[in-house]
Amino acid sequence: MIENGFNRRDFLKVLGWGGTAVALSGCGNTSIENGKETVVSYVEPEDYAIPSIGVYFNSTCAQCDAGCNIEGRVREGRVLKLEGNPGSFINRGKMCGLGQAGVQAHYNPDRVREPLLRNGSQGETLTWDKALSLINDKLNGVKGEEIAFLTGGVSGHVKVLLNNYLDALGSKNHYAYEAVSPSVVRAANKKAYGVEMPRLRLDKAKVIVSFGADFLGAWVSPVHFSQQYAQFRKGNRPEGRGVLVQIESKMTLTGANADRWIPIRPGTEGILALGIVNALGAGIPADAVAAAKDYTADRVSKDTGVPAEQIIRLAELLKERSPSLVLAGAAAEGYAHGSQNAAAIALLNQVLGNVGKTVEAPANAQFAQITPTTGNRAALRSLNDSMAQGKLKVLFSYGANPVYTAPDALKLQDNLKKVPFKVVFAHYLDETALEADLVLPLDSALEDWGTSIPEYQVEPHLSIQQPLMERLYPNTRGVGDILLALLKQRRADEYKAYEDFYSYLRGAVVQNKAALGGAGADDDAFWNETLSNALVKLPGAAGSLSGKASAVGLTLPAPAAEVVAYPLRLIPSVSASMRDGRHANLSWLQESPDPLTTVVWDSWVEIHPKTAAKLGIVEGDIVEVASQNGSVTSQAYLFPGIHPDAISMPLGYGHEAMGRYAKGTGVNVFKILDPVFDKETGELAINETNVRISKVGNRVVVVKEEGPNGGSQLGRKKIAVKVSSDKVDLSKEV
Amino acid sequence: MHRFLRLSILLAGMFSAIGSYAADAPPPLTTPDELGPPIEQPIEFPHMRHAGLHNPADDADPSKPATGGMEINCMYCHTYARRSMVAGIPPLRKCIGCHQSIESVRESPRIKKLFEYWDAKKAIPWKKVHDLPDFVRFNHERHVQRFVFQQGRPVQEACGYCHGDIKTMTVARRQKPITMGWCAECHQKDHPVDATSTKTTHGPNDCFTCHK
Numbered sequence: 001m002i003e004n005g006f007n008r009r010d011f012l013k014v015l016g017w018g019g020t021a022v023a024l025s026g027c028g029n030t031s032i033e034n035g036k037e038t039v040v041s042y043v044e045p046e047d048y049a050i051p052s053i054g055v056y057f058n059s060t061c062a063q064c065d066a067g068c069n070i071e072g073r074v075r076e077g078r079v080l081k082l083e084g085n086p087g088s089f090i091n092r093g094k095m096c097g098l099g100q101a102g103v104q105a106h107y108n109p110d111r112v113r114e115p116l117l118r119n120g121s122q123g124e125t126l127t128w129d130k131a132l133s134l135i136n137d138k139l140n141g142v143k144g145e146e147i148a149f150l151t152g153g154v155s156g157h158v159k160v161l162l163n164n165y166l167d168a169l170g171s172k173n174h175y176a177y178e179a180v181s182p183s184v185v186r187a188a189n190k191k192a193y194g195v196e197m198p199r200l201r202l203d204k205a206k207v208i209v210s211f212g213a214d215f216l217g218a219w220v221s222p223v224h225f226s227q228q229y230a231q232f233r234k235g236n237r238p239e240g241r242g243v244l245v246q247i248e249s250k251m252t253l254t255g256a257n258a259d260r261w262i263p264i265r266p267g268t269e270g271i272l273a274l275g276i277v278n279a280l281g282a283g284i285p286a287d288a289v290a291a292a293k294d295y296t297a298d299r300v301s302k303d304t305g306v307p308a309e310q311i312i313r314l315a316e317l318l319k320e321r322s323p324s325l326v327l328a329g330a331a332a333e334g335y336a337h338g339s340q341n342a343a344a345i346a347l348l349n350q351v352l353g354n355v356g357k358t359v360e361a362p363a364n365a366q367f368a369q370i371t372p373t374t375g376n377r378a379a380l381r382s383l384n385d386s387m388a389q390g391k392l393k394v395l396f397s398y399g400a401n402p403v404y405t406a407p408d409a410l411k412l413q414d415n416l417k418k419v420p421f422k423v424v425f426a427h428y429l430d431e432t433a434l435e436a437d438l439v440l441p442l443d444s445a446l447e448d449w450g451t452s453i454p455e456y457q458v459e460p461h462l463s464i465q466q467p468l469m470e471r472l473y474p475n476t477r478g479v480g481d482i483l484l485a486l487l488k489q490r491r492a493d494e495y496k497a498y499e500d501f502y503s504y505l506r507g508a509v510v511q512n513k514a515a516l517g518g519a520g521a522d523d524d525a526f527w528n529e530t531l532s533n534a535l536v537k538l539p540g541a542a543g544s545l546s547g548k549a550s551a552v553g554l555t556l557p558a559p560a561a562e563v564v565a566y567p568l569r570l571i572p573s574v575s576a577s578m579r580d581g582r583h584a585n586l587s588w589l590q591e592s593p594d595p596l597t598t599v600v601w602d603s604w605v606e607i608h609p610k611t612a613a614k615l616g617i618v619e620g621d622i623v624e625v626a627s628q629n630g631s632v633t634s635q636a637y638l639f640p641g642i643h644p645d646a647i648s649m650p651l652g653y654g655h656e657a658m659g660r661y662a663k664g665t666g667v668n669v670f671k672i673l674d675p676v677f678d679k680e681t682g683e684l685a686i687n688e689t690n691v692r693i694s695k696v697g698n699r700v701v702v703v704k705e706e707g708p709n710g711g712s713q714l715g716r717k718k719i720a721v722k723v724s725s726d727k728v729d730l731s732k733e734v
Numbered sequence: 735m736h737r738f739l740r741l742s743i744l745l746a747g748m749f750s751a752i753g754s755y756a757a758d759a760p761p762p763l764t765t766p767d768e769l770g771p772p773i774e775q776p777i778e779f780p781h782m783r784h785a786g787l788h789n790p791a792d793d794a795d796p797s798k799p800a801t802g803g804m805e806i807n808c809m810y811c812h813t814y815a816r817r818s819m820v821a822g823i824p825p826l827r828k829c830i831g832c833h834q835s836i837e838s839v840r841e842s843p844r845i846k847k848l849f850e851y852w853d854a855k856k857a858i859p860w861k862k863v864h865d866l867p868d869f870v871r872f873n874h875e876r877h878v879q880r881f882v883f884q885q886g887r888p889v890q891e892a893c894g895y896c897h898g899d900i901k902t903m904t905v906a907r908r909q910k911p912i913t914m915g916w917c918a919e920c921h922q923k924d925h926p927v928d929a930t931s932t933k934t935t936h937g938p939n940d941c942f943t944c945h946k
Binding site: 032033036037052 | 825911
């Protein structure tokens with residue numbers, strides 16, 4: 001409180017005069033100026049360059065691993081806006097919000113601009129020559145197995161250089177780590193279909209039953225699936241308008257679009273899948289019948305909380321309308337028995353006869369050295385163990401932020417300190433870069449050369465990433481250039497022909513032009529054509545699906561018993577914008593409201609209204625969410641789209657570093673996760689954390705786009721009427 | 735004490751208001767045509783030499799318009815004006831394109847300076863003479879297309895509506911007020927639709943046309 005301060009009347013007077021002053025002075029340049037600013041003309045312009053007219057260049061999006069092909073509008077040498085590349089097989093001219101924010105990743109004010117060397121708690125700048133020779137010095141006398149390279153998912157020629165570099169160092173320790181990845185589903189697919197990522201034909205299915213696969217939001221290749229989904233929803237296709245049923249404990253964007261959203265007790269997705277197999281009745285393979293014989297509708301209903309008639313109706317629907325497509329996503333795989341859940345769901349697909357119809361074989365990959373290496377959590381765990389045992393002397397890190405994304409229980413930050421020399425390739429000073437001894441600043445994705453092959457491929461192709469403009473900061477380098485420079489330290493003879501990564505890339509592509517459809521073409525013409533398209537088709541023989549989902553070895557545990565001390569299940573949610581938090585410092589993404597809650601610039605705790613009423617929580621209450629491994633506090637948001645036994649918090653917020661927009665915005669849910677892992681793949685079971693929530697005492701106004709009554713439309717009565725699920729007659733609906 | 739403090743804050747507010755208003759007031763009118771201040775450019779570019787009339791017979795008569803020019807079309811150098819929102823300053827290569835073969839002036843101080851920039855491959859930092867506020871979008875292409883190509887007016891006349899009689903100047907100097915009222919004044923006049931038509935129309939008067 002201000003004592004003896006102005007009274008209200010005086011305050012208003014000052015405010016009034018101050019306002020007048022501001023109004024009179026105006027802001028900035030409000031009338032024509034003469035001779036103040038300079039206008040800089042071109043010295044030697046390209047023929048196509050006309051000031052104020054944009055030119056489009058194709059490239060590849062690096063915002064997520066879907067690898068969409070994009071085009072950037074470039075005007076007067078600056079990239080202004082990104083669009084989808086119409087020639088793309090993946091996104092066909094469309095693009096998502098995360099991709100649009102790519103320009104902000106490029107123009108971000110918090111990018112690292114100089115190589116930094118740790119000096120106590122500070123970083124001091126050094127030249128690139130010194131930085132690279134320092135790495136060389138530190139590697140001398142270190143054995144191969146004491147060196148490790150941590151990356152996100154990698155593919156293309158950067159992967160080739162990376163592997164060659166590790167090979168030159170005599171190291172086999174490449175750890176590919178993605179904090180949020182469908183690795184359990186990959187393993188289950190590998191078993192059931194013989195490939196990790198079969199081609200999914202949402203557009204051919206008459207019914208899609210998705211067990212928590214958020215294919216419209218954040219799952220695998222959302223822009224591609226959204227387009228397939230649009231086809232799926234068209235009434236005029238031969239199959240008729242498709243029906244989407246989404247089964248998950250926490251509503252995702254896909255769930256919000258579904259015809260029927262079925263909340264399920266967390267972790268019982270596999271049981272429901274077998275319940276549907278059981279309810280299908282006659283005409284299915286004997287082993288499936290045997291595996292599912294105990295899963296009667298009543299029992300499954302008791303375990304999963306899904307009404308028995310809904311299970312039976314769902315089975316009828318699937319029988320009536322074939323082909324269908326059953327998907328397993330994050331909600332089903334994030335458990336200790338996640339692999340079993342995914343296997344049960346794959347079995348359902350097999351039983352329904354969808355394999356070969358809506359689950360197709362991808363083309364066989366050629367050029368194995370550039371095919372994607374996907375990441376998972378198991379890699380991080382084994383890296384963490386090696387570090388804990390002090391086995392590593394030098395660690396490189398590129399495209400991963402494990403200090404932020406690892407649960408506290410892994411003690412990764414402490415273990416990292418046991419590595420004497422850590423080099424981080426960084427765009428921003430994120431949590432991992434702050435732990436580094438040497439930080440190498442990277443070019444943004446709009447300044448750098450590269451190639452990539454996305455994990456989910458429609459047609460086999462190599463996407464080219466090319467600079468859309470010159471470097472903003474002279475002392476950043478492309479990751480390929482850095483790796484090439486490091487390789488030259490070890491294998492100078494082999495790489496001396498390549499002046500930089502560009503010449504290496506050009507050489508590698510042009511050398512294989514015959515295989516890439518450019519047989520007999522002039523080198524320059526072929527290369528220019530490739531750059532102009534920014535993608536080139538790879539040869540690919542038609543693949544086939546091997547393997548078979550079987551009921552053998554399928555054992556599903558009973559639903560988890562309630563833990564008295566921690567009665568609620570925490571379901572961390574992956575949003576389309578935030579993903580694993582790698583883009584939390586892009587203000588557009590912070591500002592774009594979460595599709596379901598419309599909250600901006602903060603974390604929140606989604607609680608079912610019934611659960612909240614029991615606990616006496618209302619919207620805006622600050623609550624503490626405590627697990628066995630830590631606690632976070634955030635604002636409560638009451639949301640009917642969640643199972644009453646669960647709460648949900650978004651991932652990606654709560655950075656301690658990484659720039660002005662990320663730091664301190666929201667809380668980091670990764671930290672409090674229990675270290676429970678999927679038994680087969682070793683993936684972190686992200687939904688296996690039990691928590692308790694308690695009010696802390698404060699209450700805030702939740703900053704969100706929707707109105708105070710949760711979507712009442714400007715005071716009008718609600719359009720959508722809530723109907724409790726036991727009153728819904730599905731047979732009349734679809 | 736507090737009363738004194740209040741008074742001083744009020745006075746400070748008033749003075750800053752008046753001060754900032756005065757600082758932002760338009761410059762005094764110098765001519766009826768509202769001539770802008772002379773602007774010093776890195777090279778004193780002679781527009782009259784390039785765009786001026788070419789009639790050697792009139793040279794002796796001082797009452798005749800400035801001559802000795804080359805009558806180069808405005809759009810030869812400001813080539814973007816008919817293609818783009820901005821007229822564009824000609825690229826350095828364009829200057830050199832001609833001047834590398836004009837030996838007679840090769841040693842003159844301005845041309846020497848020009849070649850210094852060219853040898854260093856550095857752009858010349860020209861000063862903007864007609865710098866509209868950022869909330870105004872003026873489109874050169876629309877005006878040049880309308881008046882030069884559709885109505886067939888002489889280029890120097892069309893450009894001169896806003897830029898004045900450039901062919902008589904060395905470096906350009908603002909000749910017209912270029913305020914919103916001045917723009918609107920012309921937009922309200924009826925113009926023939928094209929060179930042959932008897933139909934007339936006036937320029938768009940929507941706010942959104944310029945303020946977007």
